[in-house]
Amino acid sequence: MHGTAYGLPTNPVELESLLKNGEMMKRILLFVMMVGAGLGGITDVQACSCIDAGSFLTIAEKAAWQPGVLIVRAEVRDHEAHGMDVKILEVLNGSEEKSVVRVWGDPGFMCRLYTNGFKKGDRLVLILNRIENAYYQNERNGDYELGGCGTYVVREDQRISGRITSSDKEMSKTKFFKELEQLMGKHQPDLAKIFPVPTDKLLTINVPDLPYSTLSARIITLAGQPLQTRQLEVGKQHQIDVSTLAKGVYIILFSTGHQFYTRRFIKQ
Secondary structure, eight states: OOOHHHHHHHSSHHHHHHHHHHHHHHHHHHHHHHHHHHHTTTOOOOOSSSOOOOOOOHHHHHHHHOOEEEEEEEEEEEETTEEEEEEEEEOOOOOOSSSSEEEEOOOOSBBBSTTTTOOTEEEHHHHHHHESOOOOOOOOOOEEEOSSSSSSSSEEEEESSSSSSOSSSSHHHHHHHHHHHHHHHHOOOOOOEESSBBSSSSEEEEEEOOSSSSSEEEETTTTTTTEEEEETTTTTTEEEETTOSSSSEEEEEOSSSSOOOEEEEEEO
């Protein structure tokens, strides 16, 4: 019998005979299974069709300040299935309270980057998207995914390396983080303003018109003890009664699902 390496005949007579008795379909199925198994071991196979979103800095500029986006400096701690745990060294954009987060890559059929190319101890700069509707295996809401349609990660060693821009594959850390900060700053939302400072009874908070419905405001002591929390509607002024607070300096922590910042005020 004449055939391919997978047992599929090339002789027309043999092919017709196999089609009649159903044996051909069995061999085709075997062929598909063997090819699929072979592809599963190749980490750089693109299992989806998508448009390249560009270099790291191009994506960072568009992604910054968007809900669910987290841009961090991180260190790989461990691997889990098609993902990895990373320790956050610095939050560059977004909001995340956990020090270690789970980052999921591609299990073989999603438009994500494979994570098995990174090893424990690798330091990376990552653009991550928070998973809101987890459905696959061990993935959970609140975990993160690493995009594959573009450059969502660069390596941090003595220098930054990767597809930083369309022409730069390596850059000093000082220059890279300065350019990243400038790009993200272009689209930074307006921040809430507080007055009067000092105050003795009422503190007014002016919340700008933002691309989300509410802004959380939590008053805490300098030691970090929470005192009160309010959900403030955006685009309005709000007054908070601080007359019962002892005299001293306090912190207001403003936060959304992807941003946080602080302001201080003095209670007279």
